Amino acid sequence: MQEIKGLHVAVVGATGAVGQQMIKTLEQRNFPIKNLTLLSSARSAGSKVMYKNEEITVQEATPDSFEGVDIALFSAGGSVSQLLAPEAVKRGAIVVDNTSAFRMDPNVPLVVPEVNEEDLKNHNGIIANPNCSTIQMVVALEPLRQAYGLNKVLVSTYQAVSGAGAAAIEELQSQAKAILNGEDFEPAMLPVKADKKRYQIAFNAIPQIDKFQENGFTYEEMKMMNETKKIMHMPELKVAATCVRLPVVTGHSESVYIEVEKEGVTVSEIRELMKQAPGVVLQDQPEEQVYPMPAHCVGLNDVFVGRIRKDLDDDKGFHMWIVSDNLLKGAAWNSVQIAESLVKLELVTLK
Numbered sequence: 001m002q003e004i005k006g007l008h009v010a011v012v013g014a015t016g017a018v019g020q021q022m023i024k025t026l027e028q029r030n031f032p033i034k035n036l037t038l039l040s041s042a043r044s045a046g047s048k049v050m051y052k053n054e055e056i057t058v059q060e061a062t063p064d065s066f067e068g069v070d071i072a073l074f075s076a077g078g079s080v081s082q083l084l085a086p087e088a089v090k091r092g093a094i095v096v097d098n099t100s101a102f103r104m105d106p107n108v109p110l111v112v113p114e115v116n117e118e119d120l121k122n123h124n125g126i127i128a129n130p131n132c133s134t135i136q137m138v139v140a141l142e143p144l145r146q147a148y149g150l151n152k153v154l155v156s157t158y159q160a161v162s163g164a165g166a167a168a169i170e171e172l173q174s175q176a177k178a179i180l181n182g183e184d185f186e187p188a189m190l191p192v193k194a195d196k197k198r199y200q201i202a203f204n205a206i207p208q209i210d211k212f213q214e215n216g217f218t219y220e221e222m223k224m225m226n227e228t229k230k231i232m233h234m235p236e237l238k239v240a241a242t243c244v245r246l247p248v249v250t251g252h253s254e255s256v257y258i259e260v261e262k263e264g265v266t267v268s269e270i271r272e273l274m275k276q277a278p279g280v281v282l283q284d285q286p287e288e289q290v291y292p293m294p295a296h297c298v299g300l301n302d303v304f305v306g307r308i309r310k311d312l313d314d315d316k317g318f319h320m321w322i323v324s325d326n327l328l329k330g331a332a333w334n335s336v337q338i339a340e341s342l343v344k345l346e347l348v349t350l351k
Helices: 017-028 077-088 113-122 130-146 166-180 218-231 268-276 326-342
Strands: 005-010 031-042 049-052 054-057 070-075 095-099 126-128 151-160 238-245 252-259 280-282 303-309 317-323
Touching: 005 017, 005 077, 017 049, 017 166, 017 326, 031 049, 031 054, 031 077, 049 218, 077 095, 077 113, 077 326, 095 326, 113 126, 113 130, 113 252, 130 151, 130 218, 130 252, 130 268, 130 303, 130 317, 130 326, 151 218, 218 238, 268 280, 268 317, 317 326
Parallel strands: 005 031, 005 070, 070 095, 095 126, 151 238, 280 303
Antiparallel strands: 049 054, 151 252, 252 317, 303 317
């Protein structure tokens, strides 16, 4: 009987929210895996995780963990990636990194397969997965850029607390209960655990994600702006972002204003373009109150687009609303998609 060909895949951060989604996504996609190694910090090592009805024990991630690994999916924090990703590459693995550690490194491709899959051909062992809010936006904007050109992007995000990890979800839920029961509580997580002040997230909107930079933008906003330019190969593109955390568990929403280069573009043309766009689902029937919402995108891999309308003052200006599951397309699914692209482009060989 012929042996089934497959790859040795490692997931680093296997017990975290994104790591768990990566494992589920690999299973759902029936990715060609011969061996699956699950890695974590020493604290989580020894945990058991199910994959295809098989119980796998999570091991502590060390440099030697990557011996024989073909693809390593990292989602365990930037410091872990900086320490272990080069070690994995030394041992012959291709790293798909879900942190910000390598995103703006000029030698590391920053990839969303629907937008710039060809950049994978220039990898030097490490491939960066973009920020969750950037990914969903560029998936929707790339078809417009190709068809009509793109001059300007202004985005305001409405981001779910799951983007800040499991402890932030727990804080939202506990705060909501405390407020409804008239009890006291002490915010401990948001907007940024390491910053000077913490604020309540339940029944609130916090206009800060990550720390403020000297220019007045937060690091999250800078990530969106810089990553969009890099992914689209448009350093000259005008991009500005305001990122806000909302009391939503899963699913990022974005209000996006764009200015195209071409004159005379219509809303119906953009809708048709969105219908054909890879990875995009159009939900845009305002007369029937049909539009994307985070509650309806959870567990789905697509990017949902609606509320497309022409600006009333600028003929080349358009507004749209973009929603996606930040743990899937924003993280786990995009990482697995990159792995699928590596196989498709024959950049990795099934053994």
